[in-house]
Every structure is written in C-alpha cells, then in structure tokens.
Amino acid sequence: MAVAGATGAPSTKPSVRARKERGRATAGRPGSPVRRNLPVYLAISPFYVLFAVFGMFPVVFSLYLSFQDWDGIGDMRFVGWQQYDWLLHDSVFWKSILNTFEIWFLSTVPMLFLALVIAFLLNSQIRYSMAYRVAYFIPNVTSMVAMTIVFGSVFAQAGLGNSLLKAVGLGDFGWMTSAWGIKVSLAVMIIWRWTGYNALIFLAGLQAIPSELYEAARVDGASSWQTLFRVILPQLRPVVLFTVITSSINGLQIFTESQVLFQASNGYSTGGPGQEGMTIVLYLWQKAFGDHQFGYGAAIGWALFVIVAIFAAINWRLVARFGEDRPVTSRRWRINRAR
Amino acid sequence: MEPTLSRRRLLAASLGGTGAALLGLTGCGTSSGSVSAGTGHLSLWYWTGALSTKLLAVARKGVPGVPGLKVKAAPMDDIYGKLLTGLAARAYVPDITALNSDVASFFPHEDQFLDLNSLGAGALKGQYLDWKWQGGIAPSGRMIGFPIDGGPSALYYRKDIFHKAGIPSDPDELAQAASSWEDYFAVGKKLRSAVPGSFLVGNIASVFRMSLLQSPKQFVDQDNHFIGDQEHVKRCWDLAVESLRQKLSAKINDGTPDSNAAYAQGRIASACNAVWWMGGIKQIASKTSGAWRVTKMPGGAANYGGSFLAIPKYCRDPEDAFAFVKWLLGPANQLAAYQEMALFPTTPAVYDKPAMRKPDKFFGGQRPVDVFGPAAEQAPVVYFSPYEGTASTPVYQELTNVELLGKNPDKAWRDAMAAAEKTLSQKGVS
Structure with a gap:
C-alpha cells in the first residue's frame, strides 16, 4: 500500500538502524566478524532496507490497519475485531x-x-x-x-x-x-x-x-x-x-x-x-x-x-x-x- | 579499519550515500508539505481534458496580471490516490488541485483545503451559476471547490429516425411531446412499433441516473441520514424499471463496444446525457452527422458532472494560487476553454457571446447552447453528500441485475437498499 510506505518510511528506518547500531556496539570489538565484514553487510543492505520499507512495513501496517476504522485522511479509530466480524x-x-x-x-x-x-x-x-x-x-x-x-x-x-x-x-x-x-x-x-x-x-x-x-x-x-x-x-x-x-x-x-x-x-x-x-x-x-x-x-x-x-x-x-x-x-x- | 580496505570503504561509502539520498528523498518537502517547495512556481494537478491546455501553457510562463507568478500544471491519472497519499503523509501535496463532480467526498476533510471565501471568492459569486457555486461549499459553509465547467444535460435524439416513426422531430415540438418521463416513454413506445429494432434508451441505469439528478435530494441528507429509500429515489427506480417493462431499453452498458456500435447504427435513437457527451457521440457516430438534435430533457433540467479547483492547506502561496484560479476560471477564459476544449462555462454571462452561438453541423445546424444554456441556468441546486458513490453502487448493480439477468425488480430494490444501508452504516451513516 503506497500510503503506508510513504508515511512509515521516515519513522521506522532510524529505529531499525539504531537497533543495528546497538547490536554492533555489544558484539563489535575491533576485528570481530561483524566489524570485519561490515562492507559486505553494507553491500547487501539495500535489498533489506528497501524490503523493510516497501515490503515488511506495509504488511505489518495492514495488519494494524485491519483493526482500525480509517478513511485515508482523518484519524484512525480502533475498532477491535469489528472489520473481521463484518x-x-x-x-x-x-x-x-x-x-x-x-x-x-x-x-x-x-x-x-x-x-x-x-x-x-x-x-x-x-x-x-x-x-x-x-x-x-x-x-x-x-x-x-x-x-x-x-x-x-x-x-x-x-x-x-x-x-x-x-x-x-x-x-x-x-x-x-x-x-x-x-x-x-x-x-x-x-x-x-x-x-x-x-x-x-x-x-x-x-x-x-x-x-x-x-x-x-x-x-x-x-x-x-x-x-x-x-x-x-x-x-x-x-x-x-x-x-x-x-x-x-x-x-x-x-x-x-x-x-x-x-x-x-x-x-x-x-x-x-x-x-x-x-x-x-x-x-x-x-x-x-x-x-x-x-x-x-x-x-x-x-x-x-x-x-x-x-x-x-x-x-x-x-x-x-x-x-x-x-x-x-x-x-x-x-x-x-x-x- | 586497515587502509588496505580502501576499495571496500569506497564501496561502502557510496552505498551509504545512496541510502542517505533515499532517506533524504522521503524527507524533503515535509517542511511545507507542498510539492512545489523550493521552486519558483506553484503546482497544479489535473486530469487531461479538465482544463484548457492553451491557458495552462500561458500560466507556465507567467499568469497574466499577477507579476512573477508561474503555475506549472501536471496532468495525472489517479489524482485522488496521489492526493489522499499526500494528505495522509502531509507531504507532496499540490498547491492547487482539480476535484471532480464528487467534490463532496472531501467534505468530511474540508479542513485539508483552504476556505476560498477567506481568499475573496465571495465577491465573484454573482458571476457563476448558483447550483455550481453551492456544489463546492461544505455543509459548514466553507467553500473548498471553485467552479470549472458544468454538465447541463439534454435529450439527444436522431431526428431522421424520430421523423420516420411519425414522432414530432423538431426540437421544440419534441420538448413539448416529451416533457415528462412518462410522455418520453410514450414516444418510445411509438418508436418501437414504427421502427422495429430501435430503442429509446441505451440502458435503464441512464434513466435512473438522469432522473435522480433532477432531484435536489439524493441518497444522504445534510445530517448524514440515509434517505435513499424514500420516494424521490424510488420514483427514479420505478421509471427505470418501467422503461424496461415497456421494452424501450437496448440493454447495453455505456462505453462498451456494443454501445458505440448501437449508436452508430441507430439502434439507440435517443439518450439523455450531459453537454460533454457531444464530443463522445460525435466520435462514436461520426457517420450520422447532421441527423442528431438536442432538446430539453424530459422531467426538467439537470446537471451531470463538471469539476472544481481546490487549494489544499499546504499551498505555499494561497493569495497567488487564488489569483490564478480567478484568472483561469473567469468568464473570459471559460469562454476560451469552451472554444478550445468544449468545457461548458459556469459563467452564464458568456452564453450569448457569438463564440458560443455557433451552429453545429453534427446537430444539423442547430445551436446546442440554445438547449444547454437554459438547462445550465435552470438546473436545480442539489445536495450531494460525501457518500453518494458508496450508496449508489448497489443500486446501479441491482439495476444491471434486473436488466440483464431478469431479477425481480421488487427483490432487487430490497437488496439494493439493504446493501446500501449496510455499507453506509459501516461508514457511520444511518
């Protein structure tokens, strides 16, 4: 869903990054495998970054959305299982x-x-x-x-x-x-x-x-x-x-x-x-x-x-x-x- | 990191740069929300055919009378999809946007658009058709849509076929003979028996649509109550079913190859439609040029379609944007747009200008404005709620079922009402 991707992009990415950073900080003494292979991880990262933004996020967001009442512009309203009941x-x-x-x-x-x-x-x-x-x-x-x-x-x-x-x-x-x-x-x-x-x-x-x-x-x-x-x-x-x-x-x-x-x-x-x-x-x-x-x-x-x-x-x-x-x-x- | 890794580092740096650029791309523009942020022009979204191409080309170089103002117009498909995305994201919203005749679907979010009255629209009210002007005003009184064109409607008919059937074929005489829907159906009965294989209407949905547009009330009222089960809608449903019962319908959906062929071959001998259909019928039935006429629509004048311009709240320069709207949609330029694109003006003062009074060969030298002008001035003020599309979908669906699958009309009406009420209740309308 394009709407989801556009709104979510700026807010999710930094947090994913932050978590990665924290992981690196604990495991990352100089010369550790993660540190040494950093360029390799970076090389494969575009796919994961793009997937997280345009693939994973919309999926998770649509699950969240299915419990809301939303017309696209206004505020969302939590409605529980009502959509599924309907x-x-x-x-x-x-x-x-x-x-x-x-x-x-x-x-x-x-x-x-x-x-x-x-x-x-x-x-x-x-x-x-x-x-x-x-x-x-x-x-x-x-x-x-x-x-x-x-x-x-x-x-x-x-x-x-x-x-x-x-x-x-x-x-x-x-x-x-x-x-x-x-x-x-x-x-x-x-x-x-x-x-x-x-x-x-x-x-x-x-x-x-x-x-x-x-x-x-x-x-x-x-x-x-x-x-x-x-x-x-x-x-x-x-x-x-x-x-x-x-x-x-x-x-x-x-x-x-x-x-x-x-x-x-x-x-x-x-x-x-x-x-x-x-x-x-x-x-x-x-x-x-x-x-x-x-x-x-x-x-x-x-x-x-x-x-x-x-x-x-x-x-x-x-x-x-x-x-x-x-x-x-x-x-x-x-x-x-x-x- | 060891210096020997410099190539990897370069690679990593360039990848990092790409990522940063990607992040930057999604972030930029959010400071103002306008898609034209950081440029020297205002942006306008419209769909091809909604506005004059020539006038937009002028505005691109500079809007006359507004020094320094340039407006860059971008024709797009799926404006609503992009606009909704932009409004939800509070970014990449155009400074000015075209909205279609369903402008009311934006009324629940009228705060997303500027009140044109606060920009001085009120002073121009007298120049425009009242029902069109009212159409852009939300129930709260805020005006979000500025009139572009109108869609006054008429009865299009084949003079030659009507003449052959012994029906009054002169526009004025036919207007007399078919002043109500019932009289119009009587004409159709005569047509059917005199010229076998020719039909009065293409499909019964068109009867429903045009007769409902003659009513000031539609499916939902100002207080968000469903009124689609009331007499004003039921009457139109009954008219549609009656046209089927009298075998006056060719049972062909609009816009299909079958319908184009039926108009070209004269199997559908008349149609109630808006002024913008002139372009369509001239194209699909070009060989019947000269045989067509237009006259007053049975049951009274009505408007079908026509769009609006709106200024979203993220507009970088509302004053300039409104100055542009005022220039583009003023009487003089509405006349220019009619000459160029056949967009029917919503400023009645231009209806007697020579440019509008040109005879049309396709209509045998008739002046279409003689019919459409009065229709535009007499069309009723209609309240369209934000939910008309949602409410009418099951009704059109059931009309198709009645017409093509032979469904019992009474059961179809009950099913349509149940489906409409159910969907509307999900949207908080009861």
Missing part, C-alpha cells in the same frame, strides 16, 4: 471467494493442459522454435489494461466471440451478461495470458529429461502412451507442481481483468451483472480505494492471506509426499540403466 457476515465477500475459485478452476485446468501440449510440440524438432517460444511468451508481458479493452471487443454482444460462434452455426452467447459467460470470459483471458508462460516452464522440464529414458522405454517395448504416462509425466511432476502452485497464487489474485471489463455506470467496478466477476482482490480494491474503507480493505487482505496460507499448506503436503517417493523413482531409473 467480513464474516458479508455475503458479497463470500460470493467473491466462490467466484475466485470458480474462475481459478475454469482457467487453471485447461491452461495447464494446453501448456503441456504446446510444450510437447515445442520440444519436438521444429523450425523457428525460438520464434514460437517468444510468441507464446508475449501475452504474459503485454499491458493487461490494453488487452482487457481488446477482449472487451471480443466478448461484446456483436463481437468476435459471437461472430465465431455464429460461423460454426451456434447462437449468441452472453459472454458478459450471463453468470457463466462472465466466468468463462475471465478464464479465457487468464488462459490467454498464462499458457505461454507455463508452456515454457514445461518445456524446460521436458528438456531436462535425459534421452536415455526414452530410449530405455523404447527398448523395453513401451508404447508412446506408456512413455507419456510412465516416463514423461512422472519426471515432470516437480515442474507440474511448480506450475500448479504459481497458478494458484496468481489465480487467487485475479483483479485487473474484471476491474476493466466490468466498470459500472457510476465508475465503480462491481464485477458485472450479478457480481459474477467480483473477485476477492477486486472487492478489496473497491472497499479500500472506492469506498475509502481502508480498515475493511486491510481485513479482506488478511482474509485472502489465510486462504492463500491454507492453499500453501495443501501444496506443501503434496510436495512433501512427492519428496518421499522421488528417491524411489530415481533408484528404479538407476537399476534400469545398470541393466
């Missing part, structure tokens, strides 16, 4: 969580599948493969707002999407006017943006698989399906896990797409008809920067943190289980090679 009884908030997960699921599953297919294609020997790789990555670095405006034309009632549907003999679809249309539209934009990125990661994973494995499988008489499911996918598991984790993190923070796509008549963005495109972060933004309820916004932020933490725990369990059977596969592989 949040638990806020139907829009619960809806935004449901929406976020629906959009996340609708986008992540097809996206990872598509990315895997593209990675396989890129991994085979084709001409201009570098050009393809760049082309697939470009959506990821294109301005979101500009792309959302383009997609606005695609999903318009008389837009490209419906023209295509008509061309194949299907009727109009309410891309931006029906509950599922809205979610599909948002999912399509996310897929468009992240497929290339994930494909490149899969590609790196594919290229790391030793070719001996394919050869051994072929010698053992495995079909291509067996090679895919028994050799390639197990080898790709850590990469798949990585992409699942990153897309969960990104998926829970969907914001720009619905904000730009569904601006309400009075300039606020409430996520379109039926608030079907209202995501957690969009709600946070609307409350904090639209209604100037910064305390409530901070509380939503921390609720999002809890959800992400639960997700991370599930991911961690998956990774841990994976860590257990990894030696087994590699041992098997070594036995195969020995044979």
